[in-house]
Amino acid sequence: MLDVTVIEDAEAAAAALDPVRARLLAELAAGPASATMLAGKVGLPRQKVNYHLKTLERHGLVELAGERRKGNVTERLMRATAASYVISPLALAAVQPDPDRFRDRMSARWLLALGARLVRDVGTLVVGAARARKRLATYALDGEVTFGSAADRAAFIAELTAGVAALVDKYHDGDAAGGRPHRIVVAVHPAVRPEAAGAPASEEAGEVRDAGGPRALTGAAPADDRPENHETAR
Numbered sequence: 001m002l003d004v005t006v007i008e009d010a011e012a013a014a015a016a017l018d019p020v021r022a023r024l025l026a027e028l029a030a031g032p033a034s035a036t037m038l039a040g041k042v043g044l045p046r047q048k049v050n051y052h053l054k055t056l057e058r059h060g061l062v063e064l065a066g067e068r069r070k071g072n073v074t075e076r077l078m079r080a081t082a083a084s085y086v087i088s089p090l091a092l093a094a095v096q097p098d099p100d101r102f103r104d105r106m107s108a109r110w111l112l113a114l115g116a117r118l119v120r121d122v123g124t125l126v127v128g129a130a131r132a133r134k135r136l137a138t139y140a141l142d143g144e145v146t147f148g149s150a151a152d153r154a155a156f157i158a159e160l161t162a163g164v165a166a167l168v169d170k171y172h173d174g175d176a177a178g179g180r181p182h183r184i185v186v187a188v189h190p191a192v193r194p195e196a197a198g199a200p201a202s203e204e205a206g207e208v209r210d211a212g213g214p215r216a217l218t219g220a221a222p223a224d225d226r227p228e229n230h231e232t233a234r
Helices: 010-017 019-029 035-042 046-058 089-095 108-132 150-171
Strands: 002-007 062-070 073-080 082-087 141-144 215-219
Touching: 002 010, 002 108, 010 019, 010 046, 010 082, 010 089, 019 035, 019 046, 019 062, 019 073, 019 082, 035 046, 035 073, 046 062, 089 108
Parallel strands: 002 082
Antiparallel strands: 062 073, 141 215
16 A cells, blocks of 8 residues: 555546545555445445445555455455545646746745645656656655744745755756756745644734744655655555
């Protein structure tokens, strides 16, 4: 089972978003189960559960884990193909966000469009690497900082922009034979408190309140040096 997988197909996304099927996916992410076992947990007849499982299986969201005999009946044990799922903007290709339509580094909606493109592109790379049974080298950096004022945040962003620009100027080689372009996305946004997740932000624009103190940046070593960070087909 993968830790996370990407749903790019619109019909598969619709199947996963159905409340009953989403509940079945959650149950099967915890371990293999038959339609009979699931029926009692979700409060539906076994035949109805079987119908939903076949739909999920058709879209590659669940798979056969094994079979077992129960009396004169052979039960199919199903399992989720991943512990969690991410729906790519490709599932809504006609209306997916396009950050190239406008560029406003201070716009939260542009940041959202960038994030959507990140999900789309990395999702496509993960799916392609799995199909080709090749490794995918990636790197991510995550952290949290508490600013004492909006002025401090502005100064931080200015220095961050200059620093990243200097690194790009230093290492970019558009004429390198066999060189492969890499996309860089750096984001700064107010931290969302766990209890406020899913609720509208209450902070006023320009203010970043204490979210628990400063935290050092965290990030794995580049995936080229960490085999366990490579995405491989399973």
